Amino acid sequence: MTRRVWILLGAILLAVFAVYLFPAIPQSEAYHNFADKRAFLGVPNFFNVASNVLFLFVGLPGMWFALRAAESGAFLDPRERWPYFAFFAGVTLTAFGSAWYHWNPNDHTLVWDRIPMTISFMSLVAALVAERIDVAAGVRLLFPLIAIGAGSVVYWEVTQSHGRGDLRPYAIAQFGSVLVLLLIIALFSPRYTRTLDFAVSLALYGVAKTFEAADRIVFSFMRVVSGHTIKHAFAALSAYWILRMLRLRKASGDADSASPSA
Numbered sequence: 001m002t003r004r005v006w007i008l009l010g011a012i013l014l015a016v017f018a019v020y021l022f023p024a025i026p027q028s029e030a031y032h033n034f035a036d037k038r039a040f041l042g043v044p045n046f047f048n049v050a051s052n053v054l055f056l057f058v059g060l061p062g063m064w065f066a067l068r069a070a071e072s073g074a075f076l077d078p079r080e081r082w083p084y085f086a087f088f089a090g091v092t093l094t095a096f097g098s099a100w101y102h103w104n105p106n107d108h109t110l111v112w113d114r115i116p117m118t119i120s121f122m123s124l125v126a127a128l129v130a131e132r133i134d135v136a137a138g139v140r141l142l143f144p145l146i147a148i149g150a151g152s153v154v155y156w157e158v159t160q161s162h163g164r165g166d167l168r169p170y171a172i173a174q175f176g177s178v179l180v181l182l183l184i185i186a187l188f189s190p191r192y193t194r195t196l197d198f199a200v201s202l203a204l205y206g207v208a209k210t211f212e213a214a215d216r217i218v219f220s221f222m223r224v225v226s227g228h229t230i231k232h233a234f235a236a237l238s239a240y241w242i243l244r245m246l247r248l249r250k251a252s253g254d255a256d257s258a259s260p261s262a
Contacts, residue, residue: 007187008184016172024164024165032106036048045102045103051232052232055095055236059092059095065247066081074246080138082139088120088243090118090120090121094113094116097112098232107157121178122177125180126138128180129141152172155170193252194245194248208235218230
């Protein structure tokens with residue numbers, strides 16, 4: 001392995017070690033107490049439920065694009081489409097999982113909100129590994145990474161049900177994946193143009209998380225929409241920016257930097 005790969009692996013191990021210096025993190029039951037509980041057309045928490053349709057508007061076109069991209073030559077190696085297909089599949093499933101959770105917010109329904117999100121987080125890591133480090137490695141890592149992400153949610157749910165909930169693995173899956181993406185972008189040369197779009201997408205997701213944290217503040221100020229509903233809009237926009245990038249980018253001068261070997 002190259003020195004840059006060792007740096008990446010070392011940073012991942014260090015981050016995991018740092019997280020486990022902290023005690024177990026249980027899920028606060030107050031998390032389910034969202035500001036906007038208004039019902040409409042018989043749907044409880046209507047705006048938090050309905051706003052999830054935005055993920056469908058991104059996920060379904062994204063899956064279709066990834067499948068057709070092999071024919072149109074959007075990827076230098078046709079195998080690169082699979083991590084992106086999985087990413088948009090996760091976005092699509094988030095529409096249903098998050099809507100189900102917000103219909104009846106509790107620990108059990110939250111599982112079905114979080115698992116699709118980990119699919120997207122981990123698939124994007126596999127996609128960057130494939131296009132910046134090694135195509136075959138990225139494709140081989142796709143399912144193990146998805147399993148690790150989903151497993152982090154299952155682990156939290158099991159520990160939570162036994163009264164000793166631990167969100168640390170899920171935190172690593174969500175926020176650690178962002179760290180890994182940034183490190184890969186910084187350490188490895190791109191094979192495609194429009195690298196800045198990754199930064200825009202991550203920034204939009206950061207805005208989404210900010211609105212999520214400010215759920216009550218936003219609702220008390222605006223009275224029309226809550227911070228969590230706006231969070232869904234920015235999270236969907238973050239995923240759309242990845243689709244936009246794929247549609248617009250071209251092969252760069254460093255197109256041979258990631259091995260296409262099988």
